[in-house]
Amino acid sequence: xxxxxxxxxxxxxxxxxxxxxxxxxxxxxxxxxxxxxxxxxxxxxxxxxxxxxxxxxxxxxxxxxxxxxxxxxxxxxxxxxxxxxxxxxxxxxxxxxxxxxxxxxxxxxxxxxxxxxxxxxxxxxxxxxxxxxxxxxxxxxxxxxx
Amino acid sequence: xxxxxxxxxxxxxxxxxxxxxxxxxxxxxxxxxxxxxxxxxxxxxxxxxxxxxxxxxxxxxxxxxxxxxxxxxxxxxxxxxxxxxxxxxxxxxxxxxxxxxxxxxxxxxxxxxxxxxxxxxxxxxxxxxxxxxxxxxxxxxxxxxxxxxxxxxxxxxxxxxxxxxxxxxxxxxxxxxxxxxxxxxxxxxxxxxxxxxxxxxxxxxxxxxxxxxxxxxxxxxxxxxxxxxxxxxxxxxxxxxxxxxxxxxxxxxxxxxxxxxxxxxxxxxxxxxxxxxxxxxxxxxxxxxxxxxxxxxxxxxxxxxx
Numbered sequence: 464x465x466x467x468x469x470x471x472x473x474x475x476x477x478x479x480x481x482x483x484x485x486x487x488x489x490x491x492x493x494x495x496x497x498x499x500x501x502x503x504x505x506x507x508x509x510x511x512x513x514x515x516x517x518x519x520x521x522x523x524x525x526x527x528x529x530x531x532x533x534x535x536x537x538x539x540x541x542x543x544x545x546x547x548x549x550x551x552x553x554x555x556x557x558x559x560x561x562x563x564x565x566x567x568x569x570x571x572x573x574x575x576x577x578x579x580x581x582x583x584x585x586x587x588x589x590x591x592x593x594x595x596x597x598x599x600x601x602x603x604x605x606x607x608x609x
Numbered sequence: 610x611x612x613x614x615x616x617x618x619x620x621x622x623x624x625x626x627x628x629x630x631x632x633x634x635x636x637x638x639x640x641x642x643x644x645x646x647x648x649x650x651x652x653x654x655x656x657x658x659x660x661x662x663x664x665x666x667x668x669x670x671x672x673x674x675x676x677x678x679x680x681x682x683x684x685x686x687x688x689x690x691x692x693x694x695x696x697x698x699x700x701x702x703x704x705x706x707x708x709x710x711x712x713x714x715x716x717x718x719x720x721x722x723x724x725x726x727x728x729x730x731x732x733x734x735x736x737x738x739x740x741x742x743x744x745x746x747x748x749x750x751x752x753x754x755x756x757x758x759x760x761x762x763x764x765x766x767x768x769x770x771x772x773x774x775x776x777x778x779x780x781x782x783x784x785x786x787x788x789x790x791x792x793x794x795x796x797x798x799x800x801x802x803x804x805x806x807x808x809x810x811x812x813x814x815x816x817x818x819x820x821x822x823x824x825x826x827x828x829x830x831x832x833x834x835x836x837x838x839x840x841x842x843x844x845x846x847x848x849x850x851x852x853x854x855x856x857x858x859x860x861x862x863x864x865x866x867x868x869x870x871x872x873x874x875x876x877x878x879x880x881x882x883x884x885x886x887x888x889x890x891x892x893x894x895x896x897x898x899x900x901x902x903x904x905x906x907x908x909x910x911x912x913x914x915x
Contacts, residue, residue: 540913542846544626545673545869548913562626564869564915566672598912599815 499585504554504592506532511585517558518542518549518581538595544582550596551580556589566601612683614691614782615802618809619681619730620663620710621763621823623870624670624915628652630867631667638839639825639872640754641665644736645711653711656759656825657750658740661733662712664760665823673868673915675820678763678809679716679728680781680802688731691781692717698780712736721776723767724817755836755874757825762807764821766814766914771795773811783808786881787856787888789895796895799856806857806878812911819914822863822871829876830860836874840864848909853901856890870915 496514501521503509509524511517518539524530525537540548547567553576563573563582580591625631632652635641641654644663653663661681668676682688692702695717705716705728714732721727738750767773777783777800786806789797799807812821827833833851840847840862848871850862859875866872890898896905 536908538908540909541848541865541869541871541915543865543867543869545865545915546913562868564626564672566674566915601816 500588501585502588502590503530503533504590506530506534506593513585515584516542516581517583517585517589517591518579520585521580533593535595538593540581542581544579547579547596547601549580550577550594551591552577552594553583554590554592556591557586558583558589559586567596612803614682614687615729616681616683617803617805618664618760618762619661619679619733620666620713621678621760622651622666622668622676623820623823623866624672624674624676624868625667625866625870626670626673626868628667628669634845634866635665635667636754638754638843638845639874640752640757642738647711651710655736655738656757657738657748657752658758659760660735660739662736663710666710673820673870674818675725675763675765675823675870675915677718677726677728678765679730680808681733682729682731685714685731688715688717688729691729694780695719698776700776700780707732722769722772723765723811725765725767726818755825755839756827756832757874758828759826761824761826761875762805762809763823764810764812766812766819766821767817768813768815770798770811770813774798774800777809784881784883784885785887786885787890787898789856789890789898791892791895801881804880804882806859806881814911814914820870821914822873824873824875827874827876833860833862833874833876837862848913849900849903849907852903855894855898855901856888868915871913 496512499511499513501509501511501517507530509520509529511520521537522539538548540546544563561582563579568577568579635654636643641656644653644655646652650669652667654665655663696702700719702717702719705718707714712734713730716728716730718726718728741749774785783800783802785798786801787799797812799810802808837851846865848863853860857878859878861873861875863871863873899906899910
């Protein structure tokens with residue numbers, strides 16, 4: 464069960480820019496990425512670095528057969544915070560957030576630790592639970608029209 | 610001039626979460642040029658091989674997706690004719706004043722049954738860079754990035770696409786080049802106003818006004834390969850490809866912009882003449898229709914939209 468006191472305070476920082484996706488660690492960055500562990504509640508754990516998107520680390524772990532407890536294939540969509548398919552709830556740990564579509568994660572959701580796994584970077588070991596939306600269901604507010 | 614009425618896609622307005630990253634993506638990677646930034650912060654882009662003022666509009670928003678897609682018509686009087694035809698068909702028509710987007714004349718707009726806003730316009734200023742018209746070189750400014758030559762088409766997701774089909778054919782004189790029919794009904798349509806295999810396409814989806822991809826045309830299959838090299842070099846999120854579509858025959862890659870809006874770069878595709886029959890697909894061969902080499906849909910095709 465979720466421990467309320469463990470709900471993280473999202474650490475907002477500038478996005479790391481290009482890289483941080485599926486590519487190699489950028490050795491030129493002033494701060495070396497650190498190795499962390501991402502645990503998917505009840506499904507297994509993935510080795511990750513602080514310099515990559517959490518979802519990308521989970522994709523790699525799935526490829527290595529390390530997330531055997533997943534009830535279905537890892538939901539992977541745009542990997543850039545737009546489509547909402549990798550919605551998840553962080554149960555423990557620190558992370559930083561890059562832009563996430565408010566159509567899928569409202570401000571209230573975000574305050575509870577709901578994220579898009581592709582749009583966060585771990586700052587410590589993390590534990591999260593996937594909350595994959597039903598097909599065709601946008602969660603939060605929809606965008607205003609111009 | 611045999612081609613009258615709706616000529617072709619004009620521009621599409623996309624919502625982006627991070628404007629600087631989006632500008633970098635569409636200019637340096639796709640190969641477009643920034644024409645200008647409007648007073649409200651919208652950014653206007655074009656390919657160097659396009660004459661008109663712009664073809665991509667980026668609008669900063671908290672949610673990714675599409676605001677509207679606009680088609681160019683042959684002459685100003687077409688706007689009045691189509692305004693009457695669309696209203697007679699039963700859709701509410703509104704009017705957008707000239708200059709609401711820089712360089713673009715007056716527009717008419719309406720919301721189609723799938724929930725998307727479609728517009729028509731007749732006049733656009735030209736902007737630089739653009740092709741030379743007297744003794745032209747193959748390019749005036751050498752191509753960069755993926756060397757996209759134009760905004761070509763979009764695929765949109767929403768309900769009631771059989772109503773979209775009826776509307777585009779009866780009110781806007783489009784033709785249906787290809788369609789997919791599943792046991793439970795129409796799944797997808799590819800519509801053209803001219804001789805390309807598609808100018809706009811729709812897939813049935815429970816939620817209205819969703820965006821699947823915007824497509825940019827490349828010169829050939831080698832350029833598709835070069836685009837794939839760029840995607841890996843700059844760690845751009847790839848959906849699928851390089852591969853080929855059975856439907857339209859385009860050679861293609863799907864990937865995502867920094868806000869998660871899907872992009873396609875593609876080359877090829879057949880010529881559609883107005884007297885050609887509609888090509889049809891059923892549930893047994895849809896995998897080959899969408900992804901010709903994989904012969905099956907990937908997980909994202911029917912479920913990942915913005």
